[in-house]
Amino acid sequence: MIWPLxxxxxxxxxxxxxxxxxxxxxxxxxxxxxxLLVLMALFRPLPEKVAPTAQVILGNLSLLFVPAGVGIVSQLDKxxxxxxxxxxxxxxxxxLALAAGVVTFRLVARLTGERT
Structure with a gap:
């Protein structure tokens, strides 16, 4: 777990x-x-070595939002x-982000000839 980290x-x-x-x-x-993406493309076994560590990090990602929640509670007046x-x-x-996503998707679909 040390090397993937x-x-x-x-x-x-x-x-x-x-x-x-x-x-x-x-x-x-x-x-x-x-x-990291380039390294994974160059070294094929790398994704399998990094995946378990990445899953552990992603599984505990919610802990990183605790300080943000505490900050919001401490600044409720603001x-x-x-x-x-x-x-x-x-x-x-x-x-706006949703509209941009839809427009981009439609444009790419039209350019690639796929029907939407």
Whole structure:
């Protein structure tokens, strides 16, 4: 479990270093995931070695949201003050993201000749 964890964290660290060193507008963990994908494509046994560790991490991912929940509870006065604006921003951005997804899907389906 140590080596797969080292591979996952190494990819994330490499992505973070690349993002900051090159001044890229892409977050480091995203670059790290692309690096991990490339490594998995190059080394075929890598996905089977990393999968059990990744499943454990994903299974406990909800623990990372506890601090966010505590922060919200400790700032309830701010949430009450800015709540309507936050709700409008969340709903608006969700609807825009869904619409962009639909438009992209339809465009790709039309370009590939598939019927929707």
């Amino acid at each position: 080292a591979i996952l964290l190494g990819c994330q660290l490499s992505g973070e270093v690349a993002s900051r060193a090159l001044g890229l507008p892409v977050p480091g963990p995203v670059i790290g995931m692309v690096l 949430v009450a003050q800015y709540g309507p604006g936050l709700l409008a921003a969340l709903l608006g951005s969700t609807l």
